[in-house]
Amino acid sequence: MTSLPAALDQELAALLGDGWRTGEDERQAHGNDNSRRSALPDAVALPNTREQVVALVRACRAHRVPIVARGAGTSSTGAVLPIAGGVVVSFERMNRILEIRAGDRYAVVEPGVLNGDLQRALAPHGLFWPPDPASAELCTVGGNLACNAGGPHTVKYGATRDNVLGLTAVTGTGELIHCGSATTKDATGYDLTHLIVGSEGTLALIVDATLKLAPVPPQRASLRALYADVASAAAAVSRIMAQPTTPAMLEFMDAACIELARDVGGTDIPDAGALLMIEADGDAATLPHAVAVLAQAARGEGLLSLDTAPDEIASEKLWAARKALSPALRSIAPGKINEDVVVPVSRIPELVDGIQALAREFDLPIVAFGHAGNGNLHANILYDPDDAGQDARAQAALPRLFTLTLQLGGTLSGEHGIGLAKRDFMAHAFDPATLAAMRAVKNAFDPDGLLNPGKVLP
Known part of the structure; x- marks a missing residue:
């Protein structure tokens, strides 16, 4: 049974028609994400246009009803859970x-475009959009924008924030704002585009975005390097990133x-x-030189x-070990907390040593890759x-x-965002003055605190 004000229920039903859902099944389907958490919204809205989003936000604000924007629900941080009830906007x-x-x-593009569908639409033009999270076939561009998603190609091409030129969004007051431009240089006013990207739906609802595209490289080649220990591998990372050819x-x-990739994933890889x-x-002219330098x-x-893989087929074989990891992890434990922490490259050995020490202390497998x-x-x-003991x-x-x-x-997150999972640790990551500045920004965009309440800020 929904607890929405009857007047709001009637207004949004008239506005959205069959895009207004208050049934139990629909609410439950939009009350979870990849974090294994859940929370039930009071209703689900499926707008078709930016005008409907504006009207929806204004109506919810008039009744002080929370609003949570949602893409495909692939978040692992609980970022799209309606913990205060209200309306989920899918x-x-x-x-x-x-x-x-x-x-x-x-x-x-509009926010509901799937990342994979966008890439296929761009391919005939010889272009691609660089953000390539593991969930690319399932996740939406809006979700990528919300958490500043990354992926393996981030090292050369940047994360989502580096590949957005502008956007149109609806603030918590129901105002439509236009940020950025269609140009790659813009020194005009405050950079609201890159402020909203990564804000996890707490500042505004993005209704379209102008994305910066890159040419598809005609050729790729891969190398697989095995090291005796983590310190040797980290030193190699520092050498690779210090020379001009960016991988x-x-x-x-x-x-x-x-070990997992070999024993569970079945890939051919030595100890x-x-x-x-x-x-x-x-x-063809530059690739051999790049491979030699790397x-x-x-x-x-x-x-x-x-080992060097000189062509696409050989590269796929080398990358099989990396791709086998997620299925392998699922096969050895029903539960997985996947955190995407970031440290300076030179501190990778200390991070991995610390992770291994935690695994021993808490008697749990903890594996690191990325x-x-x-x-x-x-x-x-x-x-x-x-298992109560393992869970604790x-x-x-x-x-x-x-x-x-x-x-x-x-820092706490490189690409997954903060959501609920890391919200309370923000007080350890930032001093009070910095958090106060963040809260002031939040208040300017969403003075009533109705957009994705309870997320990001402690």
Whole structure:
């Protein structure tokens, strides 16, 4: 039974027609995400146009009803859970690619466009949008914008925030604002575009975005480097990132991941203390040089082996180990806390050593892999949620992981965002004055605190 004011229920039913849902099944379907948490909204709205979003926000504000924007629900932080009830605004119907300007290398899209669908639409133009999270086939551009999503290609091409030129959004007061432009240079006024990107729906609801596109590299080649220990691999990462040829991808796996990929994932990979997957891209004239330079940087103390894949088919074979990880993790534990902490590249050995110490202390498997070129590692705490002891130990290990990360000069999230999972740790990551400035920004966009309440800020 919904607890919405009857007048609001009637107004939004008239506005949205069959896009206004208050049934139990629909509410439950929009009350969870990939964090394994859940919270029931009072209703679900499926707008078709920006005008409907404006009217919806104004109506909810008049009745002081919370609003939570939702993409595909792939968040692992609880960012889209309606913990205060209210209306979940699903953008699944606003899924149009409004414009592709290949000559100017930008596209204008609505928030419900799937990342994978966008890439397929851009391919005939020889272009792509660089953010490539693991959930690209399922996640929406709006969700990517909300959490500043990244992926393996971030090391060369940047995260979502680096690949957005402008956007149109609806603030918590129901005002339609236009931020940024369709140009790659813009020194006009405050940069509201990059403020809203990564704000997890707490400042405004994005109704369209102008995305910066990149040309698809004609060729790719990969290398796989095995090292005796994490310190040797981290030193290689520093060498790789210090020379002028930027890798298109630079991925790290610790010893536990290597064992998992081999024993559970069935990939052909020998024992090692750490592994780096390195990808270069370019054309026929430049690619061999890039591969040679990256291979030279990868060589050094502790290197056990270095394999080169000169073409796409061979590259896919090398990347099989990395792709086998997620299924392998699911097969050995029903529960997984996947945190995307970031440290300076030189501190990766200390982070991995600390993670291994936590695994021993809490008697749980904790494996680390991820985007080494950015110092962004996914620390996966594996446990059985139905085992009270394991569940308690997993929850106790999490704050220790965050404390370790901050002590190493790192940050809580590289691409997943804060949501609910890391909200209370923001007070450890920022001083009171900085948090006060964030709250002032929140109040300017959403003075009634109705947009995604209870998220991001402690």
